[in-house]
Amino acid sequence: MNKILLAHGGGGALTDKLIKEEILKRLGNSLLTPLEDSAVFNIGNKRLAFTTDSFVVKPLFFPGGDIGKLSVCGTVNDLSVAGAIPLYLSLSLIIEEGFSVEKLQKIILSIEETTKEAGVFVVTGDTKVVEKGGADEIFINTSGIGVIEYESPLSLSRAKEGDKIIINGYVADHGISVLLQRSGMEVDLPVHSDVAPLNGLVRDILNSSKYIRCLKDPTRGGVAGALNEIATSSSAGIIIFEENLPIRKEVKAACNLLGFDPFTIANEGKVIVICPEEEAEKVLSAMRRNSLGRLSVIIGEVVNTNNGKVLVKTPIGGMRILERPYGENFPRIC
């Protein structure tokens, strides 16, 4: 390998390889190396979470959202799944010369609305402009800081045999809506991105049980990527019941048409919850009372066989291995 490939940015196995071989080898430390969604550390008497994400989504505006909303939700959600209450965001813009000020205004308005919805503040920022052709319209980085009050540690490595796996609703809406928008396909599908700040829903989840093991937002790499990360980190097996996975029929149809596995498609308003079996009903009820969790459902469980693997039980009773995506289905989804 001597050139970076698009697939290195897919959030799958190839991204993982790049990060491990080129970045962790030199920069690894006890906070970075676990590759959780946020770094978690104590400063003074508080436990903090710190995370960063750059957004290069194309097109900038898509049904259900835009790069501004995405850039707030992405970081709010990465803090949330670390069990943190998101407080402060940074906002850094890289803008291509000639970019429309009207588009910038729409993006900033969207950031304003989303920060208000999430109850967070942009407190520091940076603006760079590169010459025409030096970037594609606009890239946004947000980093964020949150405070963790939840006592039990949340980690991708804590899934245990018997645990239930819950998701808060329809999968694959984000990836499919961006893809359809980008393709310019004249499809009349009412598919909108699910992009949403999940901190309120996560607060409800954490208030419902003291024993949550792990939260994970299945973004790049989709549910398949997230579950494989958990199975690997926890050295556990995971079984998913395909018929339980909530998916809109339009999205399923689009996936079939385009040859995509909906398990691998990015979500931006979903959270996977892993909790002990005896906590599952309490957690589910709490989630269903939140408007972003009305369709919450148990989609699978953690098992003590096939460690490190994710298996899908099909409606007719067969089993297939759900691989971690290697590269990506399509770039620039977030």
Add this chain to the structure above:
Amino acid sequence: MNKILLAHGGGGALTDKLIKEEILKRLGNSLLTPLEDSAVFNIGNKRLAFTTDSFVVKPLFFPGGDIGKLSVCGTVNDLSVAGAIPLYLSLSLIIEEGFSVEKLQKIILSIEETTKEAGVFVVTGDTKVVEKGGADEIFINTSGIGVIEYESPLSLSRAKEGDKIIINGYVADHGISVLLQRSGMEVDLPVHSDVAPLNGLVRDILNSSKYIRCLKDPTRGGVAGALNEIATSSSAGIIIFEENLPIRKEVKAACNLLGFDPFTIANEGKVIVICPEEEAEKVLSAMRRNSLGRLSVIIGEVVNTNNGKVLVKTPIGGMRILERPYGENFPRIC
């Protein structure tokens, strides 16, 4: 204005206008609106600083440094001038498809060396890849968190009549070395970027006096930009003695040749210190004992006339107004 111009990214008056009109109007709050180098807030029993910077420097490698070193120093220095001890950095890469893995390795090595020099840790990250032509090689964002132990508040708004203005050495080395490298001009000038982590020097400054008013790194917009920000924020006048400003004769020659005012050229290893007159000698001695401050010198003072203006007293005794740069001399300097 309906298009973003390169000059909007120059860190001068036009950047300021863009930020105030398009960003602060919607996202402004008590932490963001002062536009200091870092946001400063309390969490628990600690006072924290939080900052972000995206780096788009071209070329990626230049005499004295590269985008990796720059991306660590930029954020370490922004935290340092807030009076913070830098602790943790995030690292987010936007890479163009086809980028050389060998170049990436050199950049990551440089990040490793610089984080070690500065005593900070990269604790969270993100990697995105965009298609060929979608970005120019690589852009890096770093954000950072530091802890403030210094009791007196440091702020651009605290300069007072009689205060002395100190700088730690030669100006304009960074901007000129990047520019010469980019131009491919066959000039045989021994000019290297001054890029360096300033947290050690700042620690020595803060240990030397309890009464420092303000620290500021004169990056984009140079010394002219930094001093104008201070004069405006403090509603004070500033007088600079041109003959005291340390500048290498090669750099001065290059500026003369190219028609640049060295006061407006970016630095990446310089700090401007404003302190009461009676503290200045103590501060200077402490600075001169640090290898990055050996050439520290008083370059001017704060006055109670010409509020909001920066005046330069020329060697022959004339006075000229030093304007805040409007756009920028050349883009992509950091």
